[in-house]
Amino acid sequence: MEEIGKFQLQGTDGYARAATLQTAHGPIQTPVFMAVGTRATVKTMTPEELTDNGCQVVLGNTYHLHLRPGEDIVKKMGGLHKFMNWSGPILTDSGGFQVFSLSKLRKISEEGVEFQSHIDGAKLFISPEKSMEIQMDLGADIIMAFDECPPYPCDEKRLVESMDLTIRWLKRSKERMDRKESLLFGIVQGGLSYDLRMQSLEKTLDVDLPGYALGGFSVGEPIHMMHELVKKVGHQMPDQKPRYLMGVGTPLDLVLAVDAGIDMFDCVMPTRVARNGTLYTSQGKLSIKRAQYKDDPAPLDPECGCYTCQNYSKAYLRHLFMTGEFLGSRLNTIHNLHYYFHLMAGAREAILEGCWSQYRDKIIQTFT
């Protein structure tokens, strides 16, 4: 078996990279989109459906799983892999982002964050150490450092303080994370300021880790500012380590970020919009609720090989959506995840074959 954490570049084309990261639950081939399974399930999907559609990695969430069912129960049930019946790699988010976006009455101190559960209002406390303990109990293959995620907009003073706190918390995270089978990734913050991002990157790199992430996006900032920043910062992250852009994004966002040298992504987008009837196809975005589809016998995407497109018409999918039937959410989710996984598999192929720019431009054209 390959060494856990080993990262091998198989090819580059411009800044875009094709690589392999070894984890305790098998290799991850990049660029990769990771399916979000916040509460120990990728909404509506079985693990087999994920695998069939090309899923390599599932995300779990420390904040949600700490609240329900509790990491003690997951650990007792044999860890998150066994609990949810997923045998591939799992990455867990540290809970930092969710504490800031979901919970109320949070109180940040040097020690950690006190907050109220968004479910029952219970007072809870997560420190870097606690976040590591939860993620180790879950048995994650990739563990994210506990960070503070500043809001947008945010003044520079607050950004600098937050960035420095995140660095101190990173060191405590590393100190506590002693599970050999897990890989700890650090998170670069700094808001939308290039200078602060570069400072944060430099300080984060002082801590030697098997991977580094860009955090703090998807907080309401104008999307072009994220694009610009990732374009400037992405390729300056370490060459020999995986680069992960957290919580991003649309197919266009992904392709622009791969172009900047990013390797890993996660986002609720494909699964969430699927349940709202929005589908990504080789012809662009499509809203299944539109009346024009009510008697359309064609599949969502004639170029798609997913189960949904092989077996169902737009007319049927529209009917399921309009009647609020569960199966509609399932079939739409299958299609969107298949699109995302294959978008990244196609990117990998194009990079290895040296035709990345054509691939990139085709996707840009489709979605702009």
Next chain:
Amino acid sequence: MEEIGKFQLQGTDGYARAATLQTAHGPIQTPVFMAVGTRATVKTMTPEELTDNGCQVVLGNTYHLHLRPGEDIVKKMGGLHKFMNWSGPILTDSGGFQVFSLSKLRKISEEGVEFQSHIDGAKLFISPEKSMEIQMDLGADIIMAFDECPPYPCDEKRLVESMDLTIRWLKRSKERMDRKESLLFGIVQGGLSYDLRMQSLEKTLDVDLPGYALGGFSVGEPIHMMHELVKKVGHQMPDQKPRYLMGVGTPLDLVLAVDAGIDMFDCVMPTRVARNGTLYTSQGKLSIKRAQYKDDPAPLDPECGCYTCQNYSKAYLRHLFMTGEFLGSRLNTIHNLHYYFHLMAGAREAILEGCWSQYRDKIIQTFT
């Protein structure tokens, strides 16, 4: 290919029967539980999951499909089988029961029923002829005659009127139903009166049809009264035709009715209660929300071979239920449908092997 509508008894044990009914989409082996797919989908399930769990027949509903998406659209999309991607037999309910249970401001006349859509309040009219036309457009293998379903309780005068109207509507249904690939079943009414049921049966049998049903149950009557009536009437229905008890019921109801000579069943029970966290097992009923299951690593039923029991713990199913995750509804539905289909497959085997009474008594013991 066997003649459509051919009904062959393979064996009997007491009044209980094992038989085969030929349809345009293949044979149905009885006793059979048919999965309810009201709006062109068995809630949460794909057709493949139905087949994998032992489903033979799916029910569609005239009332719901007439409202959404409309039988014109289903017909244009190639019929209900193609629309929902189900290649086995389909039975459609006539809409009679739903007009009486779901719609408002209904006005019954000799001609048919005027009613308001429960979705948008639109005024609609269904006659026996219209019901046949809708079911033929859907392309059902088994078409139910349009009947009037009296409420419970109901005085005898109203019951007699309703019963006679249902007979006149049956004759008009037969007159109009001219699709060679479809089988028309008549519905016996008469409320909870044995005498009226026998009168209705006699008059219904005057119309020669490939199958007969007992309708008008599951309207709030005490369950033991249904049991008694079915026990007395079931075996007096024609020996050489399939006997269908509509809208029933629990595992206990099914077993008692098979014992009375009934061949076919449908009910929303297993799918509906699954979504509410109630599961049928070889040890009886179980509510997955109970706190005792929060760290229970065992499957729902150690004797069950379904996908859910093979792959997931009660602790995980409880977690999915408590967090309201879609996958919980799916996994619970798989289990309950598997239980029902295998309950009937086991009944068939027991009848053919001459040990029906032991099989029956074991189920009665489990659920009483």
